[in-house]
Amino acid sequence: MLVSALSPMEPTKPQDQTRASLAPPRVDPDAFTLADRPESVTSLVAALDSRPGAEVALDTEADSLHHYFEKACLLQLAFDGRAWLVDPLAPAVDLAPLLSRLSDRPLLLHGADYDLRLLKRGFGFSAARVFDTMIAAQLLGEPQIGLAALAAKRLGVVLDKSSQRADWSERPIPDHRAAYAAADVLHLAALAASLRADLEAAGRLAWHAEECERLLLSPMEPAPPDPENDWRVKGTNALSDRERAFLRELWSAREARAREIDRPPFRVATNERLVEAARLAAAGERDPARLIPSARGLPPAFARAVESAVARAEALAPADWPRRKSGSVRDADPALEAEVRRLKDRRDALARRHALDPGVLAPRALLVVAARLKLETGSVTAEALVAAGASRWRAALLARG
Secondary structure, X not given: OOOOOXXXXXXXXXXXXXXXXXXXXXXXXXXXXXXXXXXXXXXXXHHHHOOOOOOEEEEEEEOOOOOOOXXXXXXXXXXXXXXXEEOOOOOOOOOHHHHHXXXXXXXXXXXXXXXXXXXXXXXXXXXXXXXXXXXXXXXXXXXOOOHHHHHHHHHOOOOOOOOOOOOOOOOOOOHHHHHHHHHHHHOHHHHHHHHHHHHHHOOOHHHHHHHHHHHHHOOOOOOOOOOOOOOOOOOHHHOOHHHHHHHHHHHHHHHHHHHHHOOOHHHHOOHHHXXXXXXXXXXXXXXXXXXXXXXXXXXXXHHHHHHHHHHHHHHOOHHHOOOOOOOOHHHOOHHHHHHHHHHHHHHHHHHHHHOOOHHHHOOHHHHHHHHHHHHHHOOOOHHHHHHOOOOHHHHHHHHHO
């Protein structure tokens, strides 16, 4: 079991919530190159070859907010004060020579987990060395860890985040989006230097190195389908078994529709809407338009799919209704929960002492592991926590604390 507070369970592109009061500075078009032809990518590879060992800032833009089949739509690189925007969707562009150069370079990323998984899934890319500025900010106790917030605080740079939710698969790329993409990597080297200096001063460089290494060792391939759990959205356990039967079938209908039209599932119907539809269907509602209201009306094909889903759930025998998932609060062991609460109080005090977010120091999953160790063995040692998957620095702090 790998216990980590610093990597999201379900990787998504970190969304920066900073709303700067100042207009972002204009990015000089001469500071970046759009590499959307074979010859421009060849020039980039040659530039990298001329600077062996140089750190490279890396970022990606994808289209997960607009398409079911997410893909990398832009790769941004920066080194020696210049950015390159590589278009993987451009015809005849071969990324293999570029990615082979990057695979053994020290890379600077912000929220690397998402980008590395995207590149692994799309191109089979694996990195060897990473400095993640978001992890660094977490280990320094920064209250805001978004790229824009950190750039503003540490560099006095205002980043434009207006294109954060854009459809990056659209071509041609507008000039303002190209400038946005370039800015995200042009300042990463300076930000990394600032964070690295503070980590060293705080004696936490080794913590950061360990977390980045754990990130690189974590599985980057997408998890295989899990028919038993994929449909269990938030609110599922609060439903009755019969209602869950309807939810499972409605979820499957939504997924099929999203795949068919290549749109994110939430744009077909939100999870909250599906949970409510399951309740209504279990109570007897059969009209697709009432189950999943839409201002424009349900497309006929999807309406028929909703009707079929409801019919399938209705035909199930009670023995085939899905049960509430175990491990919920109602299944909690009172003794274990009491120990978790005790450890949580200790963790919170320790976090305050080290100026860390409590969830960074020890997420609930790690507290549960520690509580079980305490109940089963009478003690919580650093060695036992590491054996259970905790970071060495985190285990040492918790065992001493």
